[in-house]
Amino acid sequence: MDNEVVVVVVPFVAQGHLNQLLHLSRLLSAYKLPVHVVGTTTHNRQAKLRIHGWNHNSDTNIHFHEFKTPEFESPPPNPNSSTKFPLHLMPSVKASYHLREPFANLLATVSNTARRIVVIHDYLMTKVVQDVVSFPKAEAYVFHCASAFTTYSYVWEAKGRPCLDDVESYTQLTKMPILQHLIPPDFSEFINSNVACQKFNSGNIYDTCKVFDGKFIDYLSKEGHCGSTKQWALGPFNPVSINNNQEPRKRHKALVWLDKQVQDSVIYVAFGSTTSISDEQILELAIGLENSGQKFIWVLRDADKSDIFKGEDRNFELPKGFEERVEGKGLVVRDWAPQLEVLAHIATGGFMSHCGWNSSMESITMGVPIAAWPMHSDQPRNATLITDVLKIGVNVEDWGRGGEVVTSSVIEETIRKLMDSDEGNEIRKRAKKIGEDVRQSMEEGGVTCMEIDTFVAHVTRK
DSSP, rough: OOEEEEEEEEEEHHHHHHHHHHHHHHHTTTTTTEEEHHHHHHHHHHHHHHHSSSSSGOOTEEEEEEEEOOOOOOOOOOOOOSSSOGGGGGHHHHHHGGGGGHHHHHHHHTTOSSSSEEEEEEEEEGTTGGGGOOTTTTEEEEESSSSHHHHHHHHHHHHOOOOOSSSHHHHHHHHHHHHHHOOHHHHHHHHHHHHOOOOOEEEEEEEEEHHHHHHHHHHHHHHHHHHHSSSOOOOOOOOOOOOOSGGGGOOHHHHHHHTTSSSTTTEEEEOOOOOOHHHHHHHHHHHHHHHHHHHHEEEEEOOOOTTTTTSOOOOOOOOOHHHHHHTTTTEESOOOOOOOHHHHHTTTTEEEEEOOOOHHHHHHHHTOOOOOOOOOOOOOHHHIIIIIIIIIIEESSSSEEEEEOOHHHHHHHHHHHOOOOOOHHHHHHHHHHHHHHHHHHTTSHHHHHHHHHHHHHHHHHO
């Protein structure tokens, strides 16, 4: 026990961040490393409820530490806000500051027996883990929840967008949208407060794969990102092999419906856990889906509340008779869908997505091309990676139109292009090839498998 290396994981409280670090916990626990996940009672419960692709209860080496935080008042998501950024989550974000003391207490307990404590924390939780410097046995690694391309783009922009020796990389970076009004002042202040605490970084971890992102991992290494030259691309964190052969009574209705469809015939439509779209946009999307003539699964749900277990769900107005008219051709899902299994299904041929990195990485892994419809934060730059760099997607609209409603005709045209055109077929072939390469990277001798081996060897060194 005295020689044991213990991993302590501290995720940020938004669903996409929680999900990625819970998947990473599974990967590390497979190396016989005990993993302790630190979170609020509400958000740990949320993460465990929504995990797909594996059963967290079957992994006895992952230990959840759930701490209560002060009660807070939080407004519901506002679908008519001028910005799509989820400002309604700020109260729960600020409440997460109170994890600092229980985190330090946990480290004190673990220090009694562990030879080394490996703290892996979301970059937005640096303020919570800052007391790691008080524990000689501990070292901290920063998790960045975006691609290396997107992460490096911030570094490159901060340096004044300099020319690069690699003309191709420079050209790709210049295609990025300028980030105006994507991150409101309140959240910028929160980010800056965490950056100010980043004085103890032993390395950086990304849920990305060198198969398609290796060049930008190298750029980040040269820059010494966040004070460390050590960069590890350990993705995909999500499972790459999905069992879609369970009994029908145990399967989600979306998967049962997909079982009846032919290969690559269905477009999956979902906008993640932080996006609320207006009633007007919902109507346009419904009309566009129907007029496209393509089969679809549409996850129609609002952005997460600060506490997903409290409060009423939003009622959505669809065009009169819509669900009756699309019966057999389309399925509307109003609850949480098993996205990873949907994307892995042979019938799924496209994904209309907000391009959050969690969704993007899952889609890339499963070889599904994307109709990119980014909303806020890193999403427009993730979309640039998908459409302009990897060329495995199409844009729903040009970024930066000030939150205008996207018309049904634009939506219809985009869906047809992705699902029923020569251009879409070529995009799909590229997506399938990259997906196959990414999945192979997780096999023995694959680039990601070796990267994880290297990381584990580093943190368990004598």
